[in-house]
Amino acid sequence: MSRYTALQIFRHVAELNSFAQAGRLLGLSPAAISKNIAELEARLGTRLISRSTRRMALTEEGTLYLRHVVQALDALSEGERALCAIRGGPAGTLRVSAPMTVTLTRLSTALPGFLASYPDLKLDLNLDDRRVDIVREGFDMAIRASDNLEDSSLVARKLAVMPHIVCAAPSYFDAHGTPTTPSDLKTHNCVRFSLSGHADSWRFSQGGRIEHIAITPRYSVTSSLAVRDALREGFGISLIPRPYVEDDLAAGRLLTALEDWQTVDTTLYAVYPSRQHLAPKIQVFLDFLADAFRRA
Template sequence: MNQLQSMRVFVKVADLGSFVRAAGALDLSTAVVTRHVADLEARLGTRLLNRTTRRLSLTESGTTYLERVRHILDDLEGVEQMVVARNHEPVGTLRIVAPVVFGLHSLAPVVQSYAERYPDVMPDVTLADRHVDLVEEGFDVGILVARQMRSASIVTRRLTTGYMTVCATPAYLQQHGTPTCPEDLLTHPCLSRPAEQGGDEKVFTGPRGEVRVRPTNAIAANNTEMLRQFALLGMGVAILPSYLIGRDLASGRLVPLLGDYHLPQIEITIAYPSRLHLPAKVRTFIDHLVAHFQRTDDHARDPRATMPRRAVAGSPAYADDLPVSALLGDTTRPKRQATRSGTVASSTI
């Protein structure tokens, strides 16, 4: 029998734990599946599976062989897919999932430019602040904000980094005073997520090293867009992600505070089910997404990028004049702090 096919059959049997289920998945008879595994064992001169009337289990040799064979088959399929993909144009429905706030404020321009470039692909975007199983729910691509996805079948790739910014309205600061250090937040009403979603204690890094404070919430909300609205109404001091309030900071609606201190960064990544058999629509969208956020990072490193238009060109500073790519970077902290790294725990920011 074909050795490569026997290897594929063995992997399927091991994954499903049954000759019968493997036969169904491969559209083969149970006898043929059994023969493939038996021929493989005969070729190797060792037993790979322990068989009883009730269950199958891998032998020690079978466990080692399975791990190595899986890598061989993955590499082979990857090479074949790479060659085949060159002859396939992006087409069909592209299912994308992203957190609500990030999707509303930062994803639309990327999807719009991709749709213009690849008109035969129809983006289907879902916004959700919950754990998403990409494979089970049939998504092609997922955007993760400050979240880790642990799965052998999921591939993740860094897109960019956001920043948490302490801010308030000019009117609020005029009435209540301006905080100059993290401890000052204890005397101000704060706007934050509930503790179980990353609120409560805040860890700042600044001239005095690490400073931990537990601000008193004036109001809590599980959605940062709602917290932004509260902040714009002057209800207190808010701690919000840069991609959400970039235009507010640029226009002066919100004022950045505690410029000598910074909070952990927000890692933003892209996830997709597998490198194998990656459809052209997924591959091209990933490339497009990565290129977009690379331009974002480059733009954010330009000190002119986050300046209001009035400061750059002498014209009025309208928030909507600023490109989205100017709003993801750190608009509040000195340049020397821009390379510090860290993550936050919440997935709803």
């Protein structure tokens, strides 16, 4: 393989701290990864990585070399992005991870129009409510919904804020009554979105008073769409982002409760690796997301 490929392999191995993970990311066999590292070390006349059957670590020389390799590869990538922009705009494949419900309720109908505007761009959209490691798994960007975005090395762009409401079907309220205080929820059949940051404890506030209600549901599920379906069927009551049930509220299929109490907000972010200059394909998708959520 070329020296450029060997440098890319060395960078991925060093940043992921794993030969195997670098191989999966690059689509190369473990033998090819090891061979390229060995040839690079032979060319340089020094050992870059100390490795055993259980662990690996950069040598002092490897740490020094990695710093220069990263700078050189980033400079080459920036040059390629500049040429791409000159040739006529965003191109290549954009890999994005996004929550399923947010995408299906707010984005999916607008995506064909976005792609029609950039004929040289391909979108590989992975719908998954779990929190992916975008660097380790090879994504260019992720959309994340969070009550509190954790500190990280990623750049985050705020897209929208989704307020939560307590709601259920009219038939459920007819059968079980409508809660008038958060503590009433302890006797209700709560439906829990298990991937939420507040899955086990629902927070309410009113006039400086805060209540945390522990949830012990009969039904926990990893999809907000499944929560919505359970509510529509009159199975129970839940705390859910209002945009997910806006049409149901307008049609009277669902009704709200505890409206005089404030609940949590979930903020949507676009997160991506920190770079001095964004690739055109990432920049145009960020602009599309900002416009789509602003319209929504």
